[in-house]
Amino acid sequence: MIPIQRPSLVLLRNAGGHWPAAGPGLSITQIDKAGVSAALDRYLAGFDLTGSRRNGLSGELGTAILLEIANGGILLSVDSRHAGASWLKAGRVRQEVYVSRPLVSEITFKFLHHLDERGNMLPVTHKDPAFVPEWISDLDWILGGQANVWFELQKAEPVKINRQLGSPVNDVAFRTYIAQHKDALADVTVFLVGKWSGSGHAGGTFFTDLGDVIALADKPGIPVVEGNNPFIVTLAHELVHYVLHFRGNKRNIHHLPDQHALLNKLVESTVVTPFLQQALNPG
Ligand SMILES: [Zn+2]
Secondary structure: OEEOOOOEEEEEOOOOOOOEEEOOOEEEEEEOHHHHHHHHHHHHOOOOOOHHHHHHHHHHHHHHHHHHHHOOOEEEEEEEOOOEEEEEEEOOEEEEEEEEOOEEEEEEEEEEEEEOOOOOEEEOOOOOHHHHHHHHHHHHHHHHHHHOEEEEEEEEEEEEEOOOOOOOEOHHHHHHHHHHHOOOOOOEEEEEEEOEOOOOOOOEEEEOOOOOEEEEEOOOOOOEOOOOOHHHHHHHHHHHHHHHHHOOOOOOOOOOOOOOEOOOOOOEOOOOOHHHHHHHOOO
16 A cells, blocks of 8 residues: 555565566655665654654664565655556566555544542543553554554543443443543544443444444453554554444455454454555545
8 A cells, every 4th residue: 555645665575686667656766775774764754753663663674674675675665646556566576556545534532530439530541641642653653654544633631520430431331421522523532431341342442323432441451462552452443443434334344354463353463454454445
């Protein structure tokens, strides 16, 4: 998948020694070993990543790409002029690509407070609005980078419900007292509810019938690939449900059978499969 709005990097495997060619709407520049580091810097500048994470990624990706080039891969910087299907080719290697337009949704996060047994208004989530810029940066990397799906922060604020809702928060409490506090100006509202025992996914639920709202636990008890953060994976998972719903979910996808990728009920990761990329960008 190639975003229409800026240059992208594509690696063709087993293509060394061949002159690359591009299909309709694409223009390409081959990047040699000496240019990899600068090309990655330009590419990563498109993501809202903070200094140390960006340097870490730049180092990891640079090492991986140099290894691929040493093993017969070629790295291309690809610009596109219009959305749709096209291809890249070098020798006998041909790679189908799809140029997508960005989807930008406005997102609001609401941090639940309610009354304890003594009638004190207290937060029930340990998450805090100060964490939100990092979540958006993670989402940019996961869904922006892999699927050209982006989230712009509208608001991050507490929501105070003047009654005892119990813990964990369940479907009934959510439907009756919480969902109505969604941000009507945002495309999607995520409620941080602390502990969640609602239907659907273990650590969170996307509700279509309540108007694009998500309930999300602080510590989703889901299995993820080592090194991935279950909270971020669950946030991305529920937002994928939102985007599929927004796109009309033409393929009737709810969860995928793929292990170690996003949107399954097995062991999840932040990887967006090509199948899911297409479902999120139904031309
Ligand atoms: Zn799900």
